Amino acid sequence: MNTVEVCFSTELFKVYDPKGKIVVVVDVLRATSVICTMMHNGVKEIIPVKTVEEAKEYKDKGYLVVAERNGEKLDFADFGNSPFLFTKEVVDGKTLVYSTTNGTNAIAVGKDADQVVVGAFLNFSAIVKYLKEQKKDVLILCSGWKGKFCIEDALLAGAISGSLIESGVFYTKCDSVNASIDLWAIAKDTMDTYVEKIAQKHRLKKLGLDDVIGYCFTIDITSVVPVLKDLLIVPLG
Amino acid sequence: MNTVEVCFSTELFKVYDPKGKIVVVVDVLRATSVICTMMHNGVKEIIPVKTVEEAKEYKDKGYLVVAERNGEKLDFADFGNSPFLFTKEVVDGKTLVYSTTNGTNAIAVGKDADQVVVGAFLNFSAIVKYLKEQKKDVLILCSGWKGKFCIEDALLAGAISGSLIESGVFYTKCDSVNASIDLWAIAKDTMDTYVEKIAQKHRLKKLGLDDVIGYCFTIDITSVVPVLKDLLIVPLG
Numbered sequence: 001m002n003t004v005e006v007c008f009s010t011e012l013f014k015v016y017d018p019k020g021k022i023v024v025v026v027d028v029l030r031a032t033s034v035i036c037t038m039m040h041n042g043v044k045e046i047i048p049v050k051t052v053e054e055a056k057e058y059k060d061k062g063y064l065v066v067a068e069r070n071g072e073k074l075d076f077a078d079f080g081n082s083p084f085l086f087t088k089e090v091v092d093g094k095t096l097v098y099s100t101t102n103g104t105n106a107i108a109v110g111k112d113a114d115q116v117v118v119g120a121f122l123n124f125s126a127i128v129k130y131l132k133e134q135k136k137d138v139l140i141l142c143s144g145w146k147g148k149f150c151i152e153d154a155l156l157a158g159a160i161s162g163s164l165i166e167s168g169v170f171y172t173k174c175d176s177v178n179a180s181i182d183l184w185a186i187a188k189d190t191m192d193t194y195v196e197k198i199a200q201k202h203r204l205k206k207l208g209l210d211d212v213i214g215y216c217f218t219i220d221i222t223s224v225v226p227v228l229k230d231l232l233i234v235p236l237g
Numbered sequence: 238m239n240t241v242e243v244c245f246s247t248e249l250f251k252v253y254d255p256k257g258k259i260v261v262v263v264d265v266l267r268a269t270s271v272i273c274t275m276m277h278n279g280v281k282e283i284i285p286v287k288t289v290e291e292a293k294e295y296k297d298k299g300y301l302v303v304a305e306r307n308g309e310k311l312d313f314a315d316f317g318n319s320p321f322l323f324t325k326e327v328v329d330g331k332t333l334v335y336s337t338t339n340g341t342n343a344i345a346v347g348k349d350a351d352q353v354v355v356g357a358f359l360n361f362s363a364i365v366k367y368l369k370e371q372k373k374d375v376l377i378l379c380s381g382w383k384g385k386f387c388i389e390d391a392l393l394a395g396a397i398s399g400s401l402i403e404s405g406v407f408y409t410k411c412d413s414v415n416a417s418i419d420l421w422a423i424a425k426d427t428m429d430t431y432v433e434k435i436a437q438k439h440r441l442k443k444l445g446l447d448d449v450i451g452y453c454f455t456i457d458i459t460s461v462v463p464v465l466k467d468l469l470i471v472p473l474g
Binding site: 008146151197 | 248388437
């Protein structure tokens with residue numbers, strides 16, 4: 001039996017012990033949904049960077065850069081953070097540099113974990129299947145919003161951890177897991193209305209960027225499992 | 238209209254802005270339930286201290302000291318952390334020093350807030366009534382467990398914030414509020430079984446200290462509103 005835990009914010013990651021575990025990074029609106037879309041459409045590798053300065057340095061070196069803060073594309077960047085931008089024509093075979101508001105510090109997260117994978121509703125079944133096969137403890141890290149708890153990430157954490165526990169080979173002693181499973185149970189059949197409770201939905205709407213929400217809550221458009229390898233995000237395998 | 242927010246862990250308090258707000262500190266199992274019990278039974282004032290060292294210094298000065306770590310009474314202390322210890326006979330008119338595992342750093346919390354009050358299920362209606370009367374923004378701070386999210390604190394946060402919003406004079410844009418309200422809606426009529434999901438229930442049971450749980454989830458045994466004043470916890474008024 002393996003354990004599954006959920007951490008509700010990158011600010012809380014330090015009170016968890018990722019050693020020997022697979023960490024599933026989750027940022028439904030929108031980073032991990034964007035990463036899964038890029039990878040589904042053939043991106044070669046993604047270089048995750050934390051600061052605007054790093055993103056700018058890569059731009060100066062000639063890289064294609066995706067960068068947003070507070071939902072909006074940064075001036076110098078090639079792309080903002082909508083998954084719809086990253087079609088096969090645009091990203092196939094390319095290397096992209098990626099920096100977002102709640103962008104997880106990949107170095108910090110990856111340092112002690114056994115492996116870091118990227119989860120979204122878009123690759124839900126692929127992630128669950130992969131985690132079940134590994135026979136390792138799992139820690140789902142919700143990116144949150146500027147350190148705060150986010151409903152959308154908790155819902156995905158609940159969907160994933162619930163599936164793992166239902167399989168009978170995972171158990172939990174983690175309150176965040178039990179709460180997430182309950183929230184997902186309430187939301188899953190009523191997402192059209194439940195989404196109104198999500199603050200990020202309203203932030204994106206204000207910016208005219210909420211057209212992506214239905215897409216980001218779509219289950220299983222892809223079977224890719226993006227994984228952190230030598231500080232790059234690449235397809236598994 | 239005033240806002241209500243919920244912060245799920247003392248480790249996340251720094252990403253909230255308590256300025257001008259009433260902060261409701263919540264630690265259902267067991268600190269804020271104990272404090273409400275003490276005050277209901279006539280304690281004069283409580284000196285909250287963060288470290289074991291501080292608690293020991295007070296003991297050396299002759300104060301009555303309540304101190305636990307990981308659920309268990311510390312050797313030098315007069316009392317552990319069970320609310321049943323603090324009868325009228327024991328505490329009436331007394332000053333107590335209080336230090337617990339997840340004991341909130343009262344200085345840090347009180348520094349910028351307009352006021353800090355202590356919430357439990359035991360004084361639920363009194364807290365809600367008081368908050369409605371103040372016409373100020375409210376931030377409910379869940380103590381959590383060693384920085385992690387706790388279901389029991391989220392349930393009380395949901396009960397309080399739900400009542401405030403139902404009254405029509407509070408609103409929220411906070412995902413933690415909406416999630417807490419949903420969790421309380423699931424749990425409230427099934428607490429006897431729901432309590433099994435709570436990690437702290439199992440920690441206390443292991444220590445033989447779970448006899449307090451039913452009591453700590455009892456609504457309205459008292460109408461006291463404990464409040465932080467000059468770094469002491471005293472009854473409101």
